[in-house]
Amino acid sequence: MEKERTHAKTLKIGRITWIALIGVLILLVAPFFIQSPAFFQLMILILWYAYLTTSWNLVGGFAGVLPLGHATFAGIGAYTSSVLFIHYGLTPWVGMFAGALLAAIVGVIIGAPTFRLRGAYFALATIAICESLRVVLENMQKFLGFDINGARGILLPLKGHSPLDYQFLDKRYFYYIILVMLAIIFYITYRIARSKLGYYLVAGGEEKEAAEALGINVAKCKLIAMAISTFFTALGGTFYMQLVHYIYPRGIVSLDLSFEIAFIAIIGGRGTLLGPIVGAVLLVPAAELTRTYLGGSYEGVHLMLYGAVLMAVMLFKPRGIMEPLEALYRWVLRKFSLQPVIQTDRSV
Amino acid sequence: MDIMVTTIINGILMGGVYGLTAMGLTLIFGVMKVINFAHGSFLMAAMFLTYYLFQLTGIDPYLGLVITLPLLFAFGYYTQKVLIRPVFKIERDVREPISVLMLTAGLWIFMDAFALALFGAFYKTIRTPYKGAVLHLGDVIISLPRLYAFLTTVILAILFYVFLKKTRLGRAIRATGQDRDAARLMGINIDRIYNVAFGIGIAIVGVAGAVLMPFYYVHPVVGVVFDIRAFIIVVLGGLGSIPGALLGGVIIGLVESLVAQFITATWTEGIIYAIFISVLFLRPEGLFGFKAEW
Numbered sequence: 001m002e003k004e005r006t007h008a009k010t011l012k013i014g015r016i017t018w019i020a021l022i023g024v025l026i027l028l029v030a031p032f033f034i035q036s037p038a039f040f041q042l043m044i045l046i047l048w049y050a051y052l053t054t055s056w057n058l059v060g061g062f063a064g065v066l067p068l069g070h071a072t073f074a075g076i077g078a079y080t081s082s083v084l085f086i087h088y089g090l091t092p093w094v095g096m097f098a099g100a101l102l103a104a105i106v107g108v109i110i111g112a113p114t115f116r117l118r119g120a121y122f123a124l125a126t127i128a129i130c131e132s133l134r135v136v137l138e139n140m141q142k143f144l145g146f147d148i149n150g151a152r153g154i155l156l157p158l159k160g161h162s163p164l165d166y167q168f169l170d171k172r173y174f175y176y177i178i179l180v181m182l183a184i185i186f187y188i189t190y191r192i193a194r195s196k197l198g199y200y201l202v203a204g205g206e207e208k209e210a211a212e213a214l215g216i217n218v219a220k221c222k223l224i225a226m227a228i229s230t231f232f233t234a235l236g237g238t239f240y241m242q243l244v245h246y247i248y249p250r251g252i253v254s255l256d257l258s259f260e261i262a263f264i265a266i267i268g269g270r271g272t273l274l275g276p277i278v279g280a281v282l283l284v285p286a287a288e289l290t291r292t293y294l295g296g297s298y299e300g301v302h303l304m305l306y307g308a309v310l311m312a313v314m315l316f317k318p319r320g321i322m323e324p325l326e327a328l329y330r331w332v333l334r335k336f337s338l339q340p341v342i343q344t345d346r347s348v
Numbered sequence: 349m350d351i352m353v354t355t356i357i358n359g360i361l362m363g364g365v366y367g368l369t370a371m372g373l374t375l376i377f378g379v380m381k382v383i384n385f386a387h388g389s390f391l392m393a394a395m396f397l398t399y400y401l402f403q404l405t406g407i408d409p410y411l412g413l414v415i416t417l418p419l420l421f422a423f424g425y426y427t428q429k430v431l432i433r434p435v436f437k438i439e440r441d442v443r444e445p446i447s448v449l450m451l452t453a454g455l456w457i458f459m460d461a462f463a464l465a466l467f468g469a470f471y472k473t474i475r476t477p478y479k480g481a482v483l484h485l486g487d488v489i490i491s492l493p494r495l496y497a498f499l500t501t502v503i504l505a506i507l508f509y510v511f512l513k514k515t516r517l518g519r520a521i522r523a524t525g526q527d528r529d530a531a532r533l534m535g536i537n538i539d540r541i542y543n544v545a546f547g548i549g550i551a552i553v554g555v556a557g558a559v560l561m562p563f564y565y566v567h568p569v570v571g572v573v574f575d576i577r578a579f580i581i582v583v584l585g586g587l588g589s590i591p592g593a594l595l596g597g598v599i600i601g602l603v604e605s606l607v608a609q610f611i612t613a614t615w616t617e618g619i620i621y622a623i624f625i626s627v628l629f630l631r632p633e634g635l636f637g638f639k640a641e642w
Binding site: 064065066068113114117119120121123124125127128129131132135136138139255259262263266301302303304306307308310311314315318 | 435576
């Protein structure tokens with residue numbers, strides 16, 4: 001029992017800050033040493049997935065439910081900011097917040113009835129919303145008067161290098177933007193994990209009845225988590241749009257992306273701070289390699305890897321890859337006796 | 349008018365197959381309280397099995413049930429025994445086994461991607477002698493393969509219902525679903541019951557795959573269509589209810605064929621999802637108020 005409770009959430013504040021600071025520092029200076037565009041593309045993808053999964057983790061990890069349709073919100077973000085940009089020339093820097101707000105509202109609307117029911121209902125509802133949004137987008141040429149071109153998708157009008165329009169020719173800008181975004185969502189998660197809300201969420205996720213008996217409004221806490229999570233996922237959607245300039249319904253509002261997001265977080269370690277990032281660092285490059293070599297007619301085969309790894313993790317390390325990594329970390333500390341004599345996090 | 353009747357009949361016939369898929373899902377949920385996300389993938393596996401049986405040896409899908417049914421049962425039985433049980437055990441006392449949901453979701457994605465790698469992304473169909481056969485009732489046209497599929501569904505549903513109500517094993521399955529601790533105290537080996545229930549659920553979906561093959565196509569992600577429909581159906585009919593699954597299936601089949609006939613085929617999915625979401629919001633316990641059998 002004690003072993004199970006040694007959750008990554010109990011990582012000491014000092015340690016996690018150090019890890020984060022060193023990580024950010026390395027990532028900040030990396031572009032000065034590495035010039036290869038392919039490498040940048042990969043790095044941006046890794047950071048993007050890490051960002052999305054960290055957002056997912058707020059509700060999927062801490063709130064103890066299983067959202068399997070987060071691509072919905074990325075899609076809402078990408079479509080909203082782009083449509084506003086195309087029609088009103090509104091810069092995506094502002095438009096992305098409109099998309100994010102819309103996504104948060106949709107998220108709360110999905111969560112409100114389903115959080116009260118069994119967890120399976122919520123998972124099913126998120127899948128259904130994701131699929132239905134895709135069907136709607138694919139079948140409509142105009143949505144509320146905005147051109148969305150059905151299944152053909154929308155193309156962003158290119159402005160060349162135009163920072164005010166969130167358009168850059170150099171990939172390095174995107175690299176830094178997503179790095180900052182990841183840092184922000186990481187910090188928010190970190191604060192929430194340590195706040196009353198975080199403890200309420202974990203309590204409500206693990207023992208709903210017990211938490212409610214203590215007077216915690218579990219459903220409300222989950223809704224707040226859902227709103228924050230979907231808000232940031234939508235910002236990630238806009239980022240993706242600015243990066244690739246083109247989206248079509250199946251390309252973003254897909255179950256594939258939804259599952260990728262959820263699986264990376266679960267494999268890394270749901271409900272842990274570093275889990276989603278570790279998951280993205282390990283899985284995205286592997287998936288990209290499979291995609292590169294098996295692409296074309298075998299689109300989607302890279303998901304085999306995700307499925308297999310996910311099952312293995314569930315079977316052997318249900319808390320995710322973070323668990324053995326932390327054990328390794330502790331072992332290294334002990335080996336080189338860097339650990340203080342009294343183990344504070346054992347006493348929990 | 350005849351088009352209307354034909355459409356309705358076709359919808360009901362197709363709905364029977366949806367109901368069959370959902371029946372396996374609802375059984376597994378009723379007993380284990382787990383949504384088997386990989387359900388459609390098992391359907392896909394059954395369809396490929398039927399397809400290759402027919403292509404390689406010429407065995408008719410209905411005759412082939414002698415082979416597919418036990419194979420799918422074993423597939424389900426051992427999936428539960430080897431993959432799901434260890435994870436399930438950890439969460440035995442948890443009311444909502446989320447890890448098991450995730451495991452089956454992983455299995456879903458794995459099986460679909462595996463089939464894609466193995467069989468390629470092509471649509472495959474078989475040509476049985478009765479493939480295009482129809483039955484004329486006045487001006488109403490009924491497709492025979494669909495009629496056979498529907499009849500099989502009805503027979504199987506009745507057999508299954510009797511099995512659950514009358515046999516010793518059926519009672520043990522229901523008892524485990526109602527209260528696993530009490531069932532264990534009564535001397536029921538609940539681990540075995542889980543294996544068997546999962547096996548039966550997959551065997552039922554295997555039958556659905558076999559009877560679909562004469563008039564449908566198979567490709568690696570065909571399961572997703574049925575998967576999502578099955579999820580919707582079990583919620584419509586009430587999670588855990590067998591008559592609910594069949595009725596829900598018929599409703600979805602009807603909606604689908606009516607919308608395709610009178611509005612446009614591309615919107616069927618959208619309308620089905622709209623129904624699902626409104627049921628989820630307004631009557632999450634299911635449309636008909638059937639009590640779960642367990």
